[in-house]
Amino acid sequence: MTGIPRAALGLGLAGLIPFLWGALTVLRPDLAAWGTGALGPRFVGPYVQLFYGAVILSFMSGVLWGFATRATGRVAAAGYALSVIPALWAFFMTGGGPVAAAMNLMAGFAGLLLLDWFFWRAGLAPAWWMRLRVLLTSIVLISLLPVVF
Secondary structure (H helix, E strand, O other), X not given: OOOOOHHHHHHXXXXXXXXXHHHHHHHOHHHHHHXXXXXXXXXXXXXXXXXXXXXXXXXXXXXXXXXXXXXXXXXXXXXXXXXXXXXXXXXXXXXXXXXXXHHHHHHHHHHHHHHHHHHHHOOOOOXXXXXXXXXXXXXXXXXXXXXXX
């Protein structure tokens, strides 16, 4: 992943741990049982993925808002308006049970990738941004699949 600062790549990859852990505990009931006993039921299976996914979509709204501050005029106004969509999506769309919530999170992360592209294309995000975001989003989407299926 040339061009991505090591800190951004490392922290981005570390941020995948709850998604990957959740997927593992969905696929491995023995690991889920251990995790429930050691960490509590909130930190295994779809529960950790869905809660953390909503947190990350909200966090990414803040990142996009920061990008919008680099713009002026109509681009800034559009950037601010678009930046709140991931947080609102997470707030309104992560109820209704784990399967529906996971599907909605997947749609939210896919939509976030489009917003990332908008900010990157407008020159508001770093040149390496899309390489990082495609990598991280792909892993998030794959990790949510066991909850949906």
